[in-house]
Amino acid sequence: MTRFLRPLLVLIGFMLLSTSTLAETPFPTIHEPSDESKKCIHPEDEMRRNHMNYILHERDETMHEGIRGEPEGLANCINCHVEPNESGEIAGIETKEHFCSACHEYAAVQIDCFQCHADRPQKYIDRSKHSSSLRDQLQRTLAAAEAATEGARP
Amino acid sequence: MNNSKETAEVTTPVNSSRRDFLSKAAVAGTVTIAPGIFLHRTAGAAVADTDVSEIEASEAADMNTSVSTRPLDQDVSNKNRWGMLIDTTRCATGCTDCVDACNEENGLVGHGRPETDTQYIRKVTLKSKSTGHELSLPLMCQHCETAPCADVCPTGASFVRADGIALVDKHICIGCRYCMMACPYKARSFVHEAVENQKLTAPRGKGTVEACTMCVTRVDNGGIPACVEACTAENHNAMIFGDLRDPNSPLSIELKKHGGKQLRSDLALNTGVRYQGLNE
């Protein structure tokens, strides 16, 4: 099935590209890790073509079989490739500057990863303020529920 | 054991060496809980050597020690069945340590809309209609062996892992909410709004259903769920985590000794979470 589908999709892709997109969208600049000693776990062109297969494979194995610790996970991509810029800010997935969206926007391929996964390494996320507000909210709701039950008792 | 909570909050600085970094990250974000795990593992070995019959319920802290020893490159199997025992007589009304730990662990935040905000675990206050006896207990996904959520899910996104942990594969969840209709424990929440900055070990997003995962990443790495850890760390000792299939696990021994009730046992779902002290 995919054998026939792929050439077809490529053809459609070319047709779309050859019309307007190619002229308007500049070739994306891809963020390279600032630490030049870091090398990707696979050669660059291999990753460009097949990163989705690696991620998908790892995804299903981890989710259903509990296999963890393989290097080909999404989090590892993010940890190397998403870094703050000179002004210390991180470009989110909704911007073209994000490592993933830069290419994906260019290739017009929608990514379905970041509705659930963080688009940046954990160390850049500040969580200090959240938990206490939730605790207050839960306690308020509980108090209201208990008051309602009390009121219902004869 | 008590210091595991403190150590859990220490973030390991990221190593600049790539290989080192990768291997750290490869244990799927458990850098933060690694110290805790180490403690549990050591304690686990100690328990195995002692005469199990001597363990008293008061030593629940030591009982939370039967943990996963599966190498992470091997599939989960039905050799283990992870479960929990909750002693409601030790669970204090008004205490929300387990709930707070869960929210912290999974990055759950409120939006001021309690009707749509996610809760993996909640404290339920009970009052017997006949005797007036009051008690309090934590209620979360009961991790049924034959889970109604997994039965009804059209895509197979709701499933029970071989080791008994019920999960939602959010990659293939279409957000139909039939599992929420089917769950007898109201254990599931629907993500009603966009989410960002999720925890590494708790991915969650708009339009999918979610529930307690028994802190599956922690469990896989030989740890215990955050709620149990918090309850133990605060010396309430109302929760025991362990392997139901291992007859020598503290959990199984305690269950054999004093029993444990399954909620809605009439449905014969064989839940992984059991309760003590629920006698009208």
Place this chain on the structure above:
Amino acid sequence: MSKIEYTSLEGKSLPYFGLLGGLAFMMLLAIGSVFYMEHEGHHVTGMTNQIVWGMPHVFAIFLIVAASGALNIASIASVFRKKIYEPMARLSALLAIALLTGGLIVLLLDLGRPDRLIIAMTYYNFKSIFAWNIILYTGFFGFVGVYLWTMMDHTVYKFKPYAGFSAFVWRLILTTGTGSIFGFLVARSAYDAALMAPMFIVMSFSFGLAIFLLVLMATYKWNNMELGDVVLNRLRNLLGVFVAGVLYFTTVYHLTNLYATQHHDVERFLLLDGGILTSVFWIGEILIGGLIPLALIYAPGVKNCRTTLGFICAMIIFGGFSKIYTILIAGQAYPLEIFPGYEVSSSFYDGAINSYTPSLPEIMLGLGGIALTLFIVAFALKVLRFLPVSLADSVADPHHVK
């Protein structure tokens, strides 16, 4: 009886385009609502973690149930060989397909992730009644499509009885599947009843026929085509039987629950203490959807009155919505009984009666489904010959003596 002549609508009049335009506008509003709901997330709807299925599901389930019922006219003609229904078989099949399309679109667009339709089509959990339903719906399109083809193309006309029979069996299975969505839910006190499946089948007979009658009368009236009393009175009597059937199943369902002590609390809620939900049950479902139409159907004074028949159908449709609303919403509003014998409270609304206020976008989405259904029918009537040129008594009734 002579050969039936069929015709298509001319469809060039201003009212016709007005109708299409109005329906298209409703669909546009529905699409807008969907974008709003899916962009913001479901918190902008009335649905919560307590009431997980709301207004879109009421509309969707109503349309899906009615779809299989609308096929009845065709089935009576080809499976039970009643000649008088024969001319209306094409319209019946068309309406069935259109209703199912409308219902499914609403269901699909309310999903948390409607963009993952492809996953719903490629990942199957065969233990899930929902997954079976996906197959049943797809199959329904196939069977009814082929059935329509055998009716409209003379080269394959000889296969019509087989196609008709297959479609009939399939629709029974389909409605069984729809009813079992609730019947198989062991967790909730108001569901978990084998009776759900047959009750949904009788509901489909009733709702489907009511819609069919309205569409039939409107089409013939607006196009100045002849529609005789013989046909209408036959259908009216049939409708009476179906409405009584729905009332019967509803009674048995509640009686069974009332007999078992463990269900007394939920029945008290449904029948007495449920507030607005109880009103919807007694006034909407029983009175407007059942007793009044039944009385009017058999009232001698209004036997040939088409306005009355129109009102009867409208009331049955309203009652149908009320019935599905009570099944769906009241079933969820009543709390899960996790701890029998205890009074329960929590921050997650354990033990509390849950409230539900439908939001405008949800209702717009549901109405959009109805608009789509009617749009498909109106459009199809123009492009293909679905309608008998005349349904006057002399044409329709084989025993009618000139």
